[in-house]
Every structure is written in structure tokens, then in C-alpha cells.
Amino acid sequence: QDTVRWRVQSHWPNASSSFSDSLERLKTTLETRTDGRFVLQLHEAGALFPAREIFSAVSRGVIEMGTISPAYIRDRVSVAGIASGLPFAFRNTWEAAYFHKNLGFEEMIRAEVAEHGVFYATDKVYPTEMVVKSPIESLADFESLKIRSSGALQEFLTEAGAAATYLPGPELYPALATGVVDGAHWGAVQGAKSMGLYEVAKYHVHPALNIAGTDAFVISQDALDALPEDLRDILLNALEEQFWFRTNEYTYKEQIALAAAKAEQGVQVTRLPDEVAQHLAAAATAAWEKEAEKSEMAAEALEKLKSFLADLGHIER
Amino acid sequence: MSLELLTVAFFGALIFFLLLGLPLVFVLGGVSVVFLYFTWGPGAFFMVASQMWGSMGSFTLLAIPLFVFMAMVLERAGVAQSLYTMMHLWWGGVRGGLAIGTVGICAIFGAMCGISGAAVVTMGTIALPRMLERKYDKELALGCINAGGGFGILIPPSIIMILYSLITGTSVGKLFAAGVLPGLLLLVLISGYIAIRCRLQPHLGPALPPDERGTWSEKLVALRAVALPMLIVVMVLGSIMGGVATPTEAAALGVAGALFSAAVHRQLSWGMIREASLRTFRLTGMIVWILFAAHAFSSAYQGMGAQDLVQDLVSGIPGGPWATIILFQVVIFFMAMVLDPLGIMLITLPVFLPVVVAMGFDPVWFGILFIINMEIGYMTPPFGFNLFYLKGIVPPSIKMGDIYRSVVPYVAVMILAMAIVMVFPEIAIWLPGVLF
Amino acid sequence: MRVFSRYVEAVTALNNRIGHLSAFLVIPIFLLLLLEVGLRYLAGSPTVWTNELAQMLFGAYVLLAGGFLLANGGHANVDILHGRFRPRQRAAVDVFTSTLMFAFVGALLYFSSSMAWESVSRLEHSMSAWNPPVWPLRLLIPIATALLLLQGLAKLIVDLQVLFGRTPPQSAGTLSAEDAS
Numbered sequence A: 001q002d003t004v005r006w007r008v009q010s011h012w013p014n015a016s017s018s019f020s021d022s023l024e025r026l027k028t029t030l031e032t033r034t035d036g037r038f039v040l041q042l043h044e045a046g047a048l049f050p051a052r053e054i055f056s057a058v059s060r061g062v063i064e065m066g067t068i069s070p071a072y073i074r075d076r077v078s079v080a081g082i083a084s085g086l087p088f089a090f091r092n093t094w095e096a097a098y099f100h101k102n103l104g105f106e107e108m109i110r111a112e113v114a115e116h117g118v119f120y121a122t123d124k125v126y127p128t129e130m131v132v133k134s135p136i137e138s139l140a141d142f143e144s145l146k147i148r149s150s151g152a153l154q155e156f157l158t159e160a161g162a163a164a165t166y167l168p169g170p171e172l173y174p175a176l177a178t179g180v181v182d183g184a185h186w187g188a189v190q191g192a193k194s195m196g197l198y199e200v201a202k203y204h205v206h207p208a209l210n211i212a213g214t215d216a217f218v219i220s221q222d223a224l225d226a227l228p229e230d231l232r233d234i235l236l237n238a239l240e241e242q243f244w245f246r247t248n249e250y251t252y253k254e255q256i257a258l259a260a261a262k263a264e265q266g267v268q269v270t271r272l273p274d275e276v277a278q279h280l281a282a283a284a285t286a287a288w289e290k291e292a293e294k295s296e297m298a299a300e301a302l303e304k305l306k307s308f309l310a311d312l313g314h315i316e317r
Numbered sequence B: 001m002s003l004e005l006l007t008v009a010f011f012g013a014l015i016f017f018l019l020l021g022l023p024l025v026f027v028l029g030g031v032s033v034v035f036l037y038f039t040w041g042p043g044a045f046f047m048v049a050s051q052m053w054g055s056m057g058s059f060t061l062l063a064i065p066l067f068v069f070m071a072m073v074l075e076r077a078g079v080a081q082s083l084y085t086m087m088h089l090w091w092g093g094v095r096g097g098l099a100i101g102t103v104g105i106c107a108i109f110g111a112m113c114g115i116s117g118a119a120v121v122t123m124g125t126i127a128l129p130r131m132l133e134r135k136y137d138k139e140l141a142l143g144c145i146n147a148g149g150g151f152g153i154l155i156p157p158s159i160i161m162i163l164y165s166l167i168t169g170t171s172v173g174k175l176f177a178a179g180v181l182p183g184l185l186l187l188v189l190i191s192g193y194i195a196i197r198c199r200l201q202p203h204l205g206p207a208l209p210p211d212e213r214g215t216w217s218e219k220l221v222a223l224r225a226v227a228l229p230m231l232i233v234v235m236v237l238g239s240i241m242g243g244v245a246t247p248t249e250a251a252a253l254g255v256a257g258a259l260f261s262a263a264v265h266r267q268l269s270w271g272m273i274r275e276a277s278l279r280t281f282r283l284t285g286m287i288v289w290i291l292f293a294a295h296a297f298s299s300a301y302q303g304m305g306a307q308d309l310v311q312d313l314v315s316g317i318p319g320g321p322w323a324t325i326i327l328f329q330v331v332i333f334f335m336a337m338v339l340d341p342l343g344i345m346l347i348t349l350p351v352f353l354p355v356v357v358a359m360g361f362d363p364v365w366f367g368i369l370f371i372i373n374m375e376i377g378y379m380t381p382p383f384g385f386n387l388f389y390l391k392g393i394v395p396p397s398i399k400m401g402d403i404y405r406s407v408v409p410y411v412a413v414m415i416l417a418m419a420i421v422m423v424f425p426e427i428a429i430w431l432p433g434v435l436f
Numbered sequence C: 001m002r003v004f005s006r007y008v009e010a011v012t013a014l015n016n017r018i019g020h021l022s023a024f025l026v027i028p029i030f031l032l033l034l035l036e037v038g039l040r041y042l043a044g045s046p047t048v049w050t051n052e053l054a055q056m057l058f059g060a061y062v063l064l065a066g067g068f069l070l071a072n073g074g075h076a077n078v079d080i081l082h083g084r085f086r087p088r089q090r091a092a093v094d095v096f097t098s099t100l101m102f103a104f105v106g107a108l109l110y111f112s113s114s115m116a117w118e119s120v121s122r123l124e125h126s127m128s129a130w131n132p133p134v135w136p137l138r139l140l141i142p143i144a145t146a147l148l149l150l151q152g153l154a155k156l157i158v159d160l161q162v163l164f165g166r167t168p169p170q171s172a173g174t175l176s177a178e179d180a181s
């Protein structure tokens, strides 16, 4: 029997915990379950394609598989903005997982992504959280913050009154160290750690800016269809398991990483004061409505989200 | 075809077409395209276009045109001339003094800038003509710019260190701190080499005849020439350290300082700006097109399965931990002759680092060895960025052969520096231990 | 034969004109970065657009240098052997090695066109907080590559003319006096 080899371009750098925990895990699972008949050749961030070109490369069938953030395809897939995280929507990771899998949100993403000849599978849901150099104690503190941000969250933080600015990854550490910016978000705890942010910013801010399915696998539909049936089943099952396994594991590792950061690097967790939290929640609903304007499907997804949040008692309807 | 044969053919083709005189950008790009076609299929060409788009969006590259423009303005405004006249008046009695001074300026530049290319082009523009005018040996002069121009990646801030930490999970702050003393060590060793060489062979870096060394009042007046360059250094370094600007943005402050200096020298004119812009355009275009093609080249090699080759190599290593560390450096050294630093990092580090850590070595220390090795790679033939950047600015009388030959003793000195850091790890890890 | 020389002159003049204009882009790039530093540090209100606009200008700036550099011998090469060849030998070698250049430029032209087509058809935006359209910049890649290809053909014509015993026009493949500075 022939061995199937897929080229996989990741958007994670090698040192990112997800490169081993998500991608290498999937590789090992597939090799074990197929007796080595299905092999993924992993390439870390930037090796073959820049992160934002991965989706195009998969869609064209140049590579069979990749990992992306849905934020990269916001202009092609109207619900990707919701997938990559509406600010201050979910309060717990399980809520985002339930919304994706049990309420059919992931199916909506899949339907839209399928138009590009791509199969989409969320790797995990997890929070995005800020780290800052000095604690935020009032609305005035928040509004005087210079925060390194990007994309939709940068828009949101700007609307909310902070000075949000975009800096590319390599500029982030020196900028935070010298005070060009006072705060930043890069994933949550593990992300901040991987970028060395706790060396120069000691306050970790709760609650999360968003909780979302920020990492996903994208697979060329043609490549998927060309797989022998047993391999395809093994792959699809492995991806489904992966979501639940990784979401839970990531939550655990966040907590462990935070405990270690507190103990070893003197990091303190601070909560946003009520006035700031309320201010941000109010600004957030405006951001949500913007996403709904993207398409009928986006409006439907937001409607679904709002009724879910109302059922949970997080918002009034 | 086996991966080993493919590797030989891939780099063989690179060297063959380079020697035939095809510009580097077309050699790198063309060899990538041909090999991608045979190993992957024409669909893979999409990679070339898409890597190019990625490089166009790289913010850190913006520092290149800005620092080059700064250098062109300083050159045209006569600031550079005054600075070297001053150095000659003060250092005139010291053989090789201008070259040592140049290496010193390179170190300051290294602290102002996180990448290598800008420093090479800047110093090649400012320092090289001044040294040649004063009858310095061209290989001595070219080599010291080649070597000093690479300081930017060892002396913080450094983009290469940040990439190293992203790939390996090492602390950026510790790496930055760890680079300082080895950077100074390199400065001392290279200056020492120049001083000794010129003492033995005075014609390489002739001293100023005693009657031209000037009186004390002339020397003091000449000191004014330091004021404007110092102002620029203070603006750029101050804005980085003071949290005013990122290292890339700080380059814009350097340009502002250069334009101000030109105004002080009464040289600020439309014609000067026009000429400086055109020369900046030529150099930046050349540099970034090489980067475009170099990224495609190392991506193509990775697409061919380079990492598997390195993996096999590592699993077959005999001998103890030290033999392994040395062998790693040898592998990196040879790769750096033909590949760009980012490509080498992506191919080797994920394989090497787990081994280094498992053997109980400090990844920060290994990082410094790696980065010194990258610095050497910037100037080892046949393909080193510094060599080609320098080739882009030197007068036509200087050939690539001169540039290639010029690096030999400096490479030896830098290997010595690497060996010293290897034997005395404290040089690298003492400062981060104190700071963190 | 006249038509070939005309072509060489026209393409070289076109690339020179484009180069001389694009060279000034370094000034707005400088001003934009300076503005952003000033606004963020002095006024405490960074913008979402200055750095990104500077980045886009940088993209255009370097792309358009490709053909201009070839027209002026500005792409660095190794001249160890090349410099020793007699003119006719050199022309023959250049004709041979140009195949590799055409392979690269041709592949780049084809795939950047297809990438640009995809981008234009969906009017691609950058997806940043500023979110400007980026399709014009994507479109510029095949345009700049085409300029490079045209100049490559001009160089090939000159090399063939040398190879078959005609003197080359001054403008192609050599430094013009103005740029030799």
C-alpha cells in the first residue's frame, strides 16, 4: 500500500506550544492509526509560505494542509470575523466550544469555506488576554494606554478609547521593553510567555478580550477527496477528537503557565475595574453589529450567538 | 534522486551560475524555480510569488532604505568627510587607525540597528572612500566593513535574535543581554587584528606623516565634526532606549538627524536630496530583490525536505557533547556559505536545539555561538549578503574577487571569537545572569 | 534590425523614467514613520494608517526597482570570471545564463499574475484595523515583473548584437553617467 504524504504549512513558529501540542500530536495520531500510511510533513511558520498566504496555497492545492487563524480570511469568509473572536462575548471557554460544536457555528464556517475548495476544522477555542506594564485602575488609566494589538481587536480597542497600535511580532518585545507600548496581547498566558512578554510586563489582565476558535486546520478538499476512504475517516475523526482534547488541554496549560509565571517571574493577575469592564462591554456590542453587516450568514450567526448569551444570562435581550 | 545528491546539485547550480556572472538575484530565483519544477511541480512556483508578497510586508525591512538614505545624505553633505578628517588628525599616528575607528563606528551602528544590510551599505558609503583616499589597503578596508557591518545582529537590538527566540523559545531579553560582551569581544579582536597587521605591514594602513598631524588647536577645531554624527546617534539610540520609537521607526529619526546635519553644513539642496534618493533606491532595490530571491531559495530547499537531511545528519553523530556542539557549528558554517540566515534557522534549529538542551548546554549560550556563526555567514563566499551589498556600492575598480579575498582573515578572527565564547561561556551568560 | 535597437532604447528609457520617479518614494516613507512616532509619543494618539501606508509604499518602491536596476547594471553579481571574458565571450555566457533569469522572471510573472487576478477579483483588503485595499499592490507585482522581463529581453538583444558583431547602444547593461555617482 502506498504511503500518503501531505505537506503542512503551519502558522505557528516552532517554539509555540501549539506546534507540538496540536500539530505534532495530529501527525503522531495519524501515523499510529494508519500504521504509517499517512504522513504529515510539518513546516513551521514562514518556511514555505507566509502565514497569510497559507489559505490561498491550500485553496489552490499547492499544499494539502495548513493551519491558520480565521482572522487571515476575514475578507473572504464573512463569518470568519465572528470565528476569530467578538470582544467580550463568551465568559468561559466551554461556552465558545458549545457554540462551535453543539449550536452549529462551525458548520456555518465550513459551508462558507467550502466555496474555496477548502475543508475547515477548528483546532481549539481559547482566550486572548492582555499583559500590561502597570495595572489598569481606572477608565483614565485605560484610555491613556498604548496597546500593541492587531486586526479586529485593534479596531475595538481604538473605538473603546485606548491608543491601539499595530507592531509586527519581531518589534513587539523591544517595544514593550522600552515602553513604546504599555501593553500587548499575544494569545493569552502561553502566548505571552513564548514572546517573552512577562520579562518586561508583569501584569496579566482578566477578563479575556475574547474567547474564540482562533486556531484552525485548513485542508484542500481535492486532497481530502483523493484519500482512501479509511484514511479519510481516520483523519476526520482525529480532527473532531482533537478539538475537544486540545481545548481542554489548552485550558489546563494556561492555568499551569500562569501559576509558573506568578511564581517564577513575579507576574500578577489584575482584573479590570468595573467601570472599565462595563465601558468595554458597551463598546463591544457596537463591534458585534458591524460583523453582522458582512452577510446574511454573519447576521444569522450573530443572532444565534446573542440568543445563546441571553440564555446564559450574560446579556439582556 | 536522493536528498544528498539533490543538495549537491542544488548548491552546485548556485555556485556554477554565480561564477558565470549572472546577478545573484536571478541565480537564487532561477535555481529555486528549476528545482521546484522537478521536485514538486509547477504549482510550487506560487511559493516564489507568495514569499515575495510576504517580504514586501516585512516592517523591519523599512529600516533599510532609511538607514541607506541617512548614509547618502551624510556622505553628500560632507559630514562623513569631516568625521574622517577628524579621526585622521587625532589617530593619524596610529597605523590602521581609520580602520579601527571604522570598526568602532560599526559597533555603535550595531546598537542603533537590528539588521545587517543597512550597516554594511552605510559604512561602505561613508567609510570606504575615506580609507581608500588615504591609501589604505583595499582588502583591509573592505574586510573591516564586511566584518563590522555584521555587528548589528549580535549587539542588541537584533532581529535575528528575536527570530531565534521565536523558533527556540529562548528568552529575548537574555539573548540581547548575552550579545553585549561577545559583541565587545569581536570589536576588540578585530581592532587588535587590524592594529597588529598594520604594525607589521605599515603600507596596509599608513599613518599620517608627522607634519600633517596638525596642531592641538587644529585637532580641537576638528572635534566639531563629531557633534553632528553624535547628535544622530543620540537621536536614534535615545529614541530606542527611551521608548520613543521601535528600532525600525528610529531609522526615520536618523534620517531627520542627517538632513539637519546637511542643513548645518549648508549642503541641503534639492539636487542633493534627488541624488541621495536615487542612490538609496538603487541600493535598497538591489538588497530587497536579493532578499526576495533568497527567501524563495531557502523555501525551495525546505520544500525538498532539507530538515530530514539535517535530522539524519544529527542522528549519525558520534562522539561526546563537545564534538556535537562543534559539529553543529561546522554544519551551520557550511550552510551559511550558501543559504540565508533565516533559512538556516528554520532548517537547523528545530533539530539542533533539543539536542543542545538535552546535553545540558545553555540555549542562550548556543544562541550566541549561532549568531556569531550567522555573522560569519554574512561574509563567507560564495553567497553572503554583506559581500553583495558591498559589491553594490564599491567603485567599479573593486571586483568581487577583492571582496571575497578581503574577508579571509576577518573570518578567521571571528572563528577565534566563537571559539573563545565556546570555551568561556561566561562571556555570553554572565550579563543575562546578572540582569534577569 | 533597427526595430530591435528601438525596442532596447524604448524599454530602457521607460525603466529609467519609472526608476527616477519611484526613487522619491523614500521621502514619504520617512515622513510617515516620523509622523507616527510624533503622534504616538508627543500626542499619545497613534494612527492606524501611517505605518501601514509606509509599508505599502515600500512594497511599490522595491518592486519598481527591479527593471531599473537591470537597465543600469545594478543587480550585484560575481565578476571574478565574468570580468575577464572578452566582450563577445561575455555576451555568449550572458545569453546562456539568461535562460535561468527568464525561468525565474517567467515563473514569477505567471504566478504573480494569477495571484493578482485572484486579489483583484475579490478587491482584496489588508484586514488590518485600517483595512485599505491591497489589490493595487498585488497587481503591481506582475507589472513590475513584466518591466523586468522587458528589460531582460532588451539585454538579451544587446548581447546577441554583440555576439553577432554589432556595437551595443550605450544605455543598456552599462552604467549611465548620471547613475554612476
Ligand code: NA
Pocket: B109, B110, B111, B112, B113, B114, B115, B151, B152, B153, B154, B155, B156, B157, B158
Ligand atoms: Na543591533
Ligand code: NA
Pocket: B336, B337, B338, B339, B376, B377, B378, B379, B380, B381, B382, B383, B384, B385
Ligand atoms: Na555566506
